[in-house]
Amino acid sequence: MKRIGINLATSLFIFGGLLLVWQGIIWLFTLQPYLLPSPLRVAQSVVENFSSLMTSLGITAVEAAGGLAASLVVGILIALLFAQSPWVRKMFYPYTILLQTVPIVAIAPLILMWFGAGLGSVMLVTFIICLAPIIANTTQGLISVDRNMVDLFLMHNASRPQVLLKLRMPHALPSIFTGIRISAGIAVIGAITGELFGGASRVGVGGIGYAIQYASSQLQTDYLFALVLAASVLGFVFFFITMFLEWYFLHQWHESARSLDEE
Amino acid sequence: MSTGAVSKEDLTAAAANTAAVSTVVEPAIAIKGATKRYGTRTPGATVLDGIDLTVAKKEFVSIIGPSGCGKSTLLKLVAGLNPITKGSIAIDGMTPEAAREIVSFIFQDATLLPWRTVRQNVVLGLELEGVAKARRNEKADAVLHLVGLAHVADKFPRELSGGMKMRVSIARALATRPKVLLLDEPFAALDEMTRDRINEDLLRLREEQGWTALFVTHSVAEAVFLSTRIIVLAPHPGRIAHDLAIDLPFPRTEATRGTPEFERYIVEVSRALRGVSAR
Numbered sequence: 001m002k003r004i005g006i007n008l009a010t011s012l013f014i015f016g017g018l019l020l021v022w023q024g025i026i027w028l029f030t031l032q033p034y035l036l037p038s039p040l041r042v043a044q045s046v047v048e049n050f051s052s053l054m055t056s057l058g059i060t061a062v063e064a065a066g067g068l069a070a071s072l073v074v075g076i077l078i079a080l081l082f083a084q085s086p087w088v089r090k091m092f093y094p095y096t097i098l099l100q101t102v103p104i105v106a107i108a109p110l111i112l113m114w115f116g117a118g119l120g121s122v123m124l125v126t127f128i129i130c131l132a133p134i135i136a137n138t139t140q141g142l143i144s145v146d147r148n149m150v151d152l153f154l155m156h157n158a159s160r161p162q163v164l165l166k167l168r169m170p171h172a173l174p175s176i177f178t179g180i181r182i183s184a185g186i187a188v189i190g191a192i193t194g195e196l197f198g199g200a201s202r203v204g205v206g207g208i209g210y211a212i213q214y215a216s217s218q219l220q221t222d223y224l225f226a227l228v229l230a231a232s233v234l235g236f237v238f239f240f241i242t243m244f245l246e247w248y249f250l251h252q253w254h255e256s257a258r259s260l261d262e263e
Numbered sequence: 264m265s266t267g268a269v270s271k272e273d274l275t276a277a278a279a280n281t282a283a284v285s286t287v288v289e290p291a292i293a294i295k296g297a298t299k300r301y302g303t304r305t306p307g308a309t310v311l312d313g314i315d316l317t318v319a320k321k322e323f324v325s326i327i328g329p330s331g332c333g334k335s336t337l338l339k340l341v342a343g344l345n346p347i348t349k350g351s352i353a354i355d356g357m358t359p360e361a362a363r364e365i366v367s368f369i370f371q372d373a374t375l376l377p378w379r380t381v382r383q384n385v386v387l388g389l390e391l392e393g394v395a396k397a398r399r400n401e402k403a404d405a406v407l408h409l410v411g412l413a414h415v416a417d418k419f420p421r422e423l424s425g426g427m428k429m430r431v432s433i434a435r436a437l438a439t440r441p442k443v444l445l446l447d448e449p450f451a452a453l454d455e456m457t458r459d460r461i462n463e464d465l466l467r468l469r470e471e472q473g474w475t476a477l478f479v480t481h482s483v484a485e486a487v488f489l490s491t492r493i494i495v496l497a498p499h500p501g502r503i504a505h506d507l508a509i510d511l512p513f514p515r516t517e518a519t520r521g522t523p524e525f526e527r528y529i530v531e532v533s534r535a536l537r538g539v540s541a542r
Contacts, residue, residue, distance in 0.1 A: 156391040
């Protein structure tokens with residue numbers, strides 16, 4: 001815990017230094033606020049637009065969380081199917097890779113066109129971008145069970161569902177969390193990408209992506225900065241929630257989560 | 264009609280009688296002409312060739328041999344975890360698959376489920392067989408007490424030493440009250456002191472519970488200390504080269520290892536082992 005305190009102090013110190021450099025560059029080159037607003041102006045903008053900033057943040061958070069949750073449920077179900085036989089895996093796994101390689105910015109306009117602007121479509125974009133890491137990691141976790149452990153279960157006449165529930169699923173849990181961590185990082189990006197292609201039909205009620213587009217068209221660079229900052233903070237929050245859940249479920253028995261314990 | 268019924272009854276009685284007699288003389292493990300081949304065409308892929316081995320009840324039989332002699336494969340065949348190519352295996356008169364309720368397998372590593380506490384690991388077999396929770400926890404605690412690990416029942420495997428993990432593995436195997444124990448080089452990864460102590464405990468548990476053991480090992484000293492009989496396998500293909508009785512008196516303890524008889528058996532088995540390895 002002491003080390004975390006020291007790390008936090010160091011991080012804050014660096015943050016302060018960066019703000020000073022930022023302000024220094026503006027003074028040195030006498031930049032116009034619409035090109036690069038000062039930290040102070042950004043802070044002012046946060047205060048002035050606080051309620052709409054929070055609305056945008058809330059919408060994006062819901063979209064990202066919804067898409068991530070859906071990808072988790074569907075991804076685990078698909079992985080369970082994949083774990084049933086090598087044949088199923090061989091037939092369908094290439095499509096999982098396809099899912100990962102298709103550029104989301106190319107798919108997003110299509111989805112928005114098909115399903116119309118709004119929360120659901122953006123969630124769908126997020127869902128698609130989050131799905132592949134969940135499937136890949138969960139499948140890996142389910143099938144990488146030690147042969148002797150499976151034999152141990154067979155020696156006790158365990159049924160297939162018993163092997164799945166009492167052996168493969170718990171064994172896959174750390175891998176599932178690895179998948180969630182990757183997907184949580186890109187969920188916010190997916191949501192914002194979706195919003196950029198039409199996240200809302202009315203001014204001032206869209207998510208961060210929509211607000212970014214609006215602010216840039218109005219040359220509200222200070223608010224644009226505030227939005228970028230908010231998006232980063234949201235990504236951070238997602239990451240920390242995942243880390244906490246991972247620690248909570250695994251720290252008693254798993255090595256990866258244990259290393260967090262010792263810091 | 265009535266005579267027919269009587270004779271039928273007689274037949275049933277006679278059959279029951281034969282069954283009763285045969286369970287008395289039935290060996291714990293009967294292996295006849297066991298052959299294991301991988302693939303059908305290449306003759307070099309024969310791992311085991313015509314193994315004949317009968318293990319009587321309460322015997323402790325060790326299988327020893329150079330790598331490639333198929334000793335672990337033989338154990339997997341007896342467990343029914345690997346299908347046999349030719350020949351037959353009977354455990355207490357049953358097929359290996361049907362006999363699983365009276366057989367426990369102890370693996371090379373402890374194979375504990377890391378997400379379960381020690382007690383939860385020990386109850387695994389009982390849990391899979393549908394024993395009620397209170398009852399199985401009771402049994403687990405009793406068997407943990409037997410292996411001297413009652414104080415770590417609520418710990419997770421990662422908190423235990425290698426020797427303790429192996430003791431938990433033994434406790435788990437014994438929790439289902441097996442008649443036959445199959446052990447696949449279980450103590451190979453342990454240091455010698457720990458291994459010796461676990462060997463002594465294993466014999467004490469056998470004395471108390473009276474199971475039959477088929478034990479695969481690399482270690483001559485371990486085999487001599489534990490066994491009533493040692494089977495030396497020759498490799499390529501795996502077949503029985505020697506069948507040596509170990510007539511050291513029970514109970515065997517620490518002191519047994521210092522006796523000249525023990526030394527003599529070590530020399531004898533080592534020589535037999537060298538003989539099959541040389542070729």
